[in-house]
Amino acid sequence: MAPRILVVDDEPMVRALIARALSDEGYEVVAVANGRAALDAALGAEVAFDLIVTNNYMPGLNGAELIARVREDFPSLPILHIDDISRKRIGNGLPEDIPTVYKPFSVATLRDAVRRMLAG
Template sequence: MSRILVVDDEEAVRALVARGLSLDGHDCLTAADGAEALDILIAEKGRFDLLLTDIRMPLMDGIALALAAKQEFPDLTIMLMTGYAEQRERAKSLEAIVSEVMTKPFAIADLRATVMRVIERSIG
């Protein structure tokens, strides 16, 4: 179906999200932080249908990753996840480049539905 890069510094969350999205046939690669994700994006020449990243992470947070990824790959669709209200507020300034912000904790069914909607919007 779609190729998704899942980025979260919490291994359990990263694995759960990737596994849940794989149920819909998505091909998911994972990264533990923004720096690793940017390396993957560059190595793969941005060939992802969606970058799904947590906001609060060490080294390079999700907002810095979103800005760098969009600059390098302007057509990349980006979705953010966060469990922190102040991070959600920071993300509001990125409405032009971020398709959606999911608030943690979320049900995997809600995430799957939102990802499908975001991908469908980006295609159509």
């Protein structure tokens, strides 16, 4: 069975790009628009996710809040953070063990990061 990845981004074009890039690699992808939908998907999944790829700055439940909530129920679930390069200097308020891919990123960079995270 292909690894299952939950993609969370409030920007429809970015969400679609990430989902397509990962689907093309053979991953099973579920893409949602916000943290609340992601939390619902993770908690309600019949088959667990192997990775979450999330943006941080979203309305409602943001990425940092999503990560904190997910870690309560799934402490070993890997999470890859997507953020704007402009925030690299000021920090994003996330735990230091959360790897980040900065926008703009290439599809190859995203795929490599996902492969590394799934490999452990």
